[in-house]
Amino acid sequence: MKKKSAPRTIVEDTLVPHAAFNGALRRIEQCFAYADSAREPICIALIGETRTGKSRAMEEFSTRHPSIRNGEGLYIPILRVTTPAKPTVKSLVELMLERMHDELSESGSENAKTRRLVKLMDECGTQMVMIDEFHHFVDKGSHKVIHDVANWLKTLVDRIRCVLIVAGLPTCQAVLEQNEQLEGRFSAPVMMPRFEWKIDEHREEFIAILSAFHESMSRYFDLPELDNADMAFRCYCATGGLMGYLTKFLRQVVWNALDSGKRKITLGDLAIAHDEAVWAKHGPRGLPNPFTKNFQSTPNEDLIERIRMIGVPLEQETQKRRRVSPPKKMKVTEVLSTA
Ligand SMILES: Nc1ncnc2c1ncn2[C@@H]1O[C@H](COP(=O)(O)OP(=O)(O)OP(=O)(O)O)[C@@H](O)[C@H]1O
Ligand SMILES: [Mg+2]
Structure with missing residues (x-):
């Protein structure tokens, strides 16, 4: 049989619904379906090593729930952003305002911007916030969580009572572990494996x-x-x-x-x-x-x-090796002789 001429994007156009990918979409869909009736925010983290498909899963979910402009105005069910490399409240709120089509995303104080964002999300029926590269909430140099940004995010989802989905490398678990209030709002994470x-x-x-x-x-x-x-x-x-x-x-x-x-x-x-x-x-x-x-x-x-x-x-290689092949139990004499 004669083959058709190939598009350059065959690989990108092939979406493989493997178990972890489907599992992630199912968990996100479940939260989304309950968002309307939720009395408190629902939060889930999508965690996996680099290149395991976290962003693709979020992208796929948001294309299934697109923004729509109709007679009543703009409906933006999902607000999806990628965390800047060194996030500040200012950079994050401006990015979110931009995604909400706010034309003056850079104007006003931090509080004024936040109020505008809440109002816009409310008017546009936004039910879910997706934040990619969530590990950027941990400062690379000091390994400390950037708490003012994490707290701001917590307050935002509390005010909107929306679903929060964050995705990032395993290091982003530190954000939750070091921020009790944020951690308390999260269900068990969804793991994207290699x-x-x-x-x-x-x-x-x-x-x-x-x-x-x-x-x-x-x-x-x-x-x-x-x-x-x-x-x-x-x-x-x-x-x-x-x-x-x-x-x-x-x-x-x-x-x-x-x-x-x-x-x-x-x-x-x-x-x-x-x-x-x-x-x-x-x-x-x-x-x-x-x-x-x-x-x-x-x-x-x-x-x-x-x-x-x-x-x-x-720096993570040694840890990973250790996780899979636990060290042999050493005899007391061996431990003493290596000390
Ligand atoms: N289920 C899938 N079917 C087809 N292609 C996929 C699937 N999952 C991921 N990919 C492709 O693999 C590549 C890497 O995926 P993605 O960018 O989502 O990974 P990631 O986990 O977000 O990586 P990083 O942590 O580096 O940002 C992308 O080109 C994406 O389109
Ligand atoms: Mg990604």
Whole structure:
């Protein structure tokens, strides 16, 4: 069968509703549905390592509940913002005002701006506030929570009695732990995982994700089956089980094929795309390119252990290693001799 000509955005256009992703949307939807009748704010944190799909989940949810302008005015059910790198009350309130289409977002005192924001949210029927990159509420240098901004946010959601969804790296849990009042308003977090090869459900899920991408791409290209045991392990090694690294790699595969006018994608093409796409600032160095012919695609402990560190900042690597392989119990004599 003749293949159709491919759009450059095949990978971006493929949304894979994997279990964690669906689970996150379901929890958010549940809160949204109860927002109207809630007597107190409902808050949930979406937590996961970098590139696990937190922003995509929030984006997907807000596109399902779009803003509408009708005869009665503007309806903005969800106010979604990304925390600035060093948030202050001023920067956050101005950003939110802007999103609410306030034309004078920079004018007035902090209090006046906050009052305007509350009024606008009320008038526009805003039921949910989504805050991405919530870990920026923790100061990078001092590791302390920026309490005035956290308190301001708490007061805002109390006044509106809306749903608050925050998303961020695991470090954002510190914001909640260090701010009792905010913590008390939060339900259990939703975790967005990276897919671990050694956990059966994760591996199966990762392979199902590869199937979904293979299906989209094979409408336009002849390419190796991504979801057989050999290729799935290679893809895992290329991406560390991180959704964002997988999409970045596959996007490069598509672009290269389109630019060279090829309909057939080979293992060699995957190897080239991998070299071009996967550049991780963090994580282990010197990993093999898993799409070369001589790559040993039989899983082994040592390799899997190194692959799990893809995307993990150096300072967290040791902690992560410790979490998975707890140290052997040492005998008293051994402890004394290492002291
Ligand atoms: N379920 C999914 N289906 C298809 N693509 C996805 C899915 N989840 C994430 N992606 C894609 O993976 C990439 C990374 O996702 P996203 O930006 O949401 O990660 P993140 O957890 O917010 O990362 P960061 O912490 O670095 O901001 C994006 O290009 C996104 O479109
Ligand atoms: Mg993000």
